[in-house]
Amino acid sequence: MKFTVVTILPELIEPALAAGVVGRAREAGTIEVATINPRDFTSDRHRTVDDTPYGGGPGMVMKAEPLLAAIATASQPAHRILLSPAGRPLTQARARELAQLPHLVLVCGRYEGIDERVIDEAIDEELSIGDYVLSGGELAALVVLDSVARLVPGVLGEPASADDESHAAGLLEYPQYTRPPRLGAREVPAILTSGNHAAIAAWRRQQAIAKTARQRPDLLARHAETARAVAARTHLALVHHPVFDRTGSVVTSALTNFDIHDLARSALTYGLAAYHIVTPITSQREKAEHVVKLWQADLLPSSRGGALARVRTAESIAALVAELGSPRVVATSARHDSFPNLPRRTPAELLAEAALESTPVLILLGTGHGLAHELIPDVSCVLAPIEGASDWNHLAVRSAGAILLDRLFGARG
Ligand code: 4GX
DSSP states (O other), rough: OOEEEEEEEHHHGGGGGGSSSHHHHHHSSSSEEEEEOOGGGGSTTTTTOOOTTOOOOOOEEHHHHHHHHHHHHHOOOOOEEEEEEEEOOOOOOHHHHHTTTEEEEEEBBBBBBBHHHHHHHHHHHEEESSSSSSSSHHHHHHHHHHHHHTTTTTTTSSHHHHHHHTTTTSSSSOOOOSSEEETTTOOGGGGGGGOHHHHHHHHHHHHHHHHHHHOOOOHHOOOOOHHHHHEEEEEEEESSSSSEEEEEEEEEEOOOHHHHHHHHHHHTTTOOOOOEEEEEEEHHHHHHHHHHHHHHHHHHHOOOOGGGGGEEEESSSHHHHHSSSSSSEEEOSSSSSSSSTEEEHHHHHHHHHHHHOOSEEEEEEOTTTOOOGGOOOSSEEEOOOOOOSSSSSSOOOOHEEEHHHHHHHOOOO
């Protein structure tokens, strides 16, 4: 595979590519790296590559002609990438795709940027290496080159080492150890010297999930396998008591058909263990059970494995908590002032915490004007309210429930 770096500072690029994995791959001829300097495509005495911006403003802009000539010389043909803070973020997935291509041209801007017409005319893709500002595209080009080159077949010794690692599986790396077995008071975890390969693999996986949960809950939230595993032990409860009415009194709200149906279907869609309708009123529970039976017969005659058996009723939150063993109970609220002493969690943080445990998760959705928090013990955290553009949350409980489930368990882009 070939890389051509278009830069007015080739001396910044060259030394970084002489050593290590990339240096060896160049020596072996597995990859080829060249640089092209736009300054060599100028015709004035001062070899000018920059000029003042039209419309005014600070700094300088890279001129179009030398850059276009350099890119044209570099690309015969090639996929042309501009490094820019305005590009799409580089990901391991994109690096893997780029490693399939025969030739990448990496265009490095300096100053305030480059004439926009160069992008229109001669750039196929803009890439950013992160949301911070560099003094030029060269270090970003080196990052792209390094991350792509090591995925080119033959560059890394062992073909397994590129897949096994961080990000390939959507998780951060497990911790590594080498001799000596004891470093001061710190010993190598005994399991790694046990010789039990299955146990070592399981331990490493658990460590990788724990590390990801702690450092990058956002990454873990995109990890489909984790989301599925947590969803499968998550219970959703629609709480009709104790809830507030509009005046702040604690009441028992009435069952509504829409809430039974819509939340049951959301729960099924996101693969939850069960959906529970919680009301102390026996006739209301009977009504809920009746509605579910009708629906079961009506909509899903061939009901795979009794999917709707996953809609259940409970007399109280306490009864449900007892039935589930010791679940992690999570409250939800549209208001910032309910459950005032409990920690708030974003959906990604909750998923990350739950991934580290094996206990069931019970998410409480309040009907009426919300859960009567003073009367609900055993809650471990509160999911932060859904923030819309207006200052008041007008969502129906079934809408809020669907949004929360999607934020917790939905597949991301
Ligand atoms: N990930 N910079 C590029 C100049 C520039 C601006 C606009 C082209 C268009 C960066 C990043 C980055 C700073 C490199 C501005 N060139 N590049 N440079 N972050 O911050 O890629």
